[in-house]
Amino acid sequence: MxxxxxxxxxxxxxxxxxxxxxxxxxxxxxxxxxxxxxxxxxxxxxxxxxxxxxxxxxxxxxxxxxxxxxxxxxxxxxxxxxxxxMWVEWRRMERTGLRRAQEAVLPLFDRTVWFRAYSSWLVPGLLQTRGYTEDVLRAVQQRRVPVDDVADAVRVRMDRQRVLRDGRRRFAFLIEESVLVNGLGDVDTQAEQLERLITAGALPNVSVGIVPSRLNRTRMPVEGFWIFDTTQVNVELVSGHLTLTQPSEVAMYAGTFAALGDMAVYGSNARALIAAAIDALG
The missing domain is CATH 1.10.260.40 (lambda repressor-like DNA-binding domains)
Structure with missing residues (x-):
């Protein structure tokens, strides 16, 4: 652990x-x-x-x-x-494959109305394209999962994105600028993914903020996490998955999200950073 x-x-x-x-x-x-x-x-x-x-x-x-x-x-x-x-090691969660691990969070996503997600490593799952998701899950499977059910796991994750189309739900995503230039796939996959960030950010119930890479930051990047309503935080660490429900801990992550959100850029400024990353792909 x-x-x-x-x-x-x-x-x-x-x-x-x-x-x-x-x-x-x-x-x-x-x-x-x-x-x-x-x-x-x-x-x-x-x-x-x-x-x-x-x-x-x-x-x-x-x-x-x-x-x-x-x-x-x-x-x-x-x-x-x-x-x-609270704590589940990836090897225990994924011992029967990746599909079941993806399905395990479906009830949580179905009952959540307010989603907040911060990512310093990868594009958050709800915003991923099919190609990007396949590259991410394939890398996970090759590293630590003996069962190859990547295709099934991708289908589950894609189906989970239906919550984005539910107008009663709200979504706030914060992504480190470094994520825009880090990708597991090829140029076409990364370009498609970056374009998806732009279109997703245009949805009326979705906010996409990019935390610019710069000196003199007031908050350094932290581990990626999701906040579900005001009751639960899920943190993805290298060795396992942490679930937090203590109000004080949920509040701590909410405060961190707000502080990082104050550093982020949105709207046309966020689109400019994404467009620059697309142009850099050549």
């Missing part, structure tokens, strides 16, 4: 551990007394309460019962499941 992914998960585990420790204290129990009521060795209580060991769902039920707080068990188990689902 990457340091970034593990640090987020560890922080969430600590929040859960703090809640358990507070519950124990409110019940007037110390660690040894709680261990005795649970039928555990005291060291297990210590490991769980300091977030060194993640509890199981059964552990949480036993803990709540010992503290006379069985009514809180369901909420704690839900928090545990959220922590467990």
């Amino acid at each position: 990457s340091a970034s992914g593990s640090s987020h998960v560890q922080a969430a585990r600590k929040v859960l551990a703090d809640r358990l420790r507070e519950m124990c204290r409110d019940a007037g129990l110390d660690g040894k007394q709680l261990a005795s009521l649970c039928g555990w060795h005291p060291s297990k209580v210590s490991r769980i309460s300091t977030a060194k060991t993640a509890p199981s769902a059964e552990d949480l039920l036993v803990w709540c019962r010992a503290c006379g707080k069985e009514d809180q068990a369901a909420d704690l188990v839900a928090s545990l499941r959220a922590v467990e689902g």
